[in-house]
Amino acid sequence: MNDLDVSKSLSVPELKRVAVQMRKDILYMIYEAQAGHPGGSLSATDILAALYFRIMRIDPTNPEWEDRDRFILSKGHACPVWYAALANRGYYDRSHLGTLRKLNSILQGHADMKKTPGVDMTVGSLGQGICAGVGMALGARFQKKDFHVWVVIGDGEMQEGSVWEAAMSAAKWKLDNMTVILDLNRIQNDDFVENTMPLGQVQEKWQAFGWNTICINGHDMQAVVDALEEAATIKGIPTIIIADTVKGKGVSFMENVPAWHGAAPNAEQYEQAIREVEGALI
């Protein structure tokens, strides 16, 4: 993707190429670290590619810009996807990617806003990023700023009660300057979500909490882009995009396998995974 000018808003075919590079970077980081969470990083890749390379109002040369859109990966264990987006967008050199989870790295095991340029909120303890997003959206409104807050949550994360506290409060304050994207990949640490703690009717639950809902295939780049653009135009009500995704998307042996929530590939698996991810463009 070296020929892409990422400072411009990318087209859908270009975003697909970016997503391939991000998936390769995710696998590289986790392989080098021999630890991390590939499954939930790969399921959220297309969403972050669309946000960072088309949707968000950001300036990688000025990560502290007050009027920038904010992004929070509330499912913070999937931070390799965040680090891949930020590196490819030019927040820091790609050479950092090999340092994930190692001593003295700017890329912590769960994202640290004080260490990684472009990370807008420290995350890792589930159910907190979405609450911080509520605070940022209130802060924007109070200061009459027009930036938008984007928050990605996981479906397993919805088991945390604080997610629903945040949901209530976003509806109370009609936070239309915040959009939540649910990475609905159906797998959590131990097992499938359905076996661990079923979520029931996900769309109906968010609707009952007073949210506008948009349901999409989270790997259909055009649908992802359209949903994000639509969400930003909805007024008077918070919007959640329920993105149907595949955990481990792009790597055959990782897809829909709970064991790949938090495990690193060996050399052979890594080579196969890279081949398969690259093959997505052929």
Added chain:
Amino acid sequence: MISPYHFLLPEVESVLLNSDFFKTTKKHATRYSYSEALFEVAEINPKVVVLDVDVGKSLKTNEFAKKYPHRSFNFGIAEQNMMAAAAGMATTGLIPFASGYAMFLSMRALDQVRNSVHYPHLNVKIAASHSGITPGPDGVTHQAQEDLSIIRTIAGSCVIAPADHVTTKMAVHAMAEYDGPVYLSLTRDPVPYLYTSDYPFEIGRMVTVREGSDLTIIANRDLVAHALVAAAQLSGQGIEARVLDCHTIKPLDEEAVLKAARETGCIVTAENNVIFGGLGSAVAELLVENDPIPMQRIGVRDTFAESGPYYEVIDKYGLTFPHIMQAAQKVLDRKHAFNNQMAKGEA
């Protein structure tokens, strides 16, 4: 005769020895001092906003909400959301004062306090009423006797527990100017007015509120008044106690503690908080590595308390001035024994 007291209201100093001091002296719950001070800091700093969790009536932050509806955010009974949202607000440059009960801010929302507020060192001010056993009648579920210890263990935390109305208001002003998270401990029940407006409040600096050279009593929040009464009574027995108001437990004013150790040779700490990890522990940790003089701690022992009138509860659980006087006597005996032993050793 020159008074050994500093910054004490004359009408307080003159009645310290009255047997009904705690009954008759004028009192004010510092949770109200806090919300009164919010009006002042909001006038000074347009970035100050006030968050609460259905405690507007209890802390009178609802008065603030009446005057500044757009600067008030009531999160309902949801401390976790409020705390992480406060962190999010702080990232946008606001100074959120997150108000609630100490039990639920320091314990239910502890994960948020640690990971979303302190780890990124965001500029969130946590105002915790019902700290320690300052709610008497509410009982154990609302008596946050561990809060100061818990927050003190978090890296980069600042923990303030002011003794009275005047110093609580000063603390609120200082917090608003301080860059970083601060935990402010407030009382549910009324505590005596103690100080004049000359009190030199500075975060991290203890204030000598009584001169004395036989021992030092280091106290905070509601036990400062008890330390002063104990010192007044001890003076009648020929014992002169220095009293340090340690309104900031963290960062600890190490210089003041070591000076007291050097000059008075023994220390009593007094806190309405468990004896584990709070003021007494902080002082002991410092002394054991620098100047291990005799020391006694007043605090809640390994027990929960119970419902009852505030004064009666803290008396039953060993926190009032007679207990401080006993501890003073004990530490003085140990100091004399210690000094005698040292003298023998030298001879």
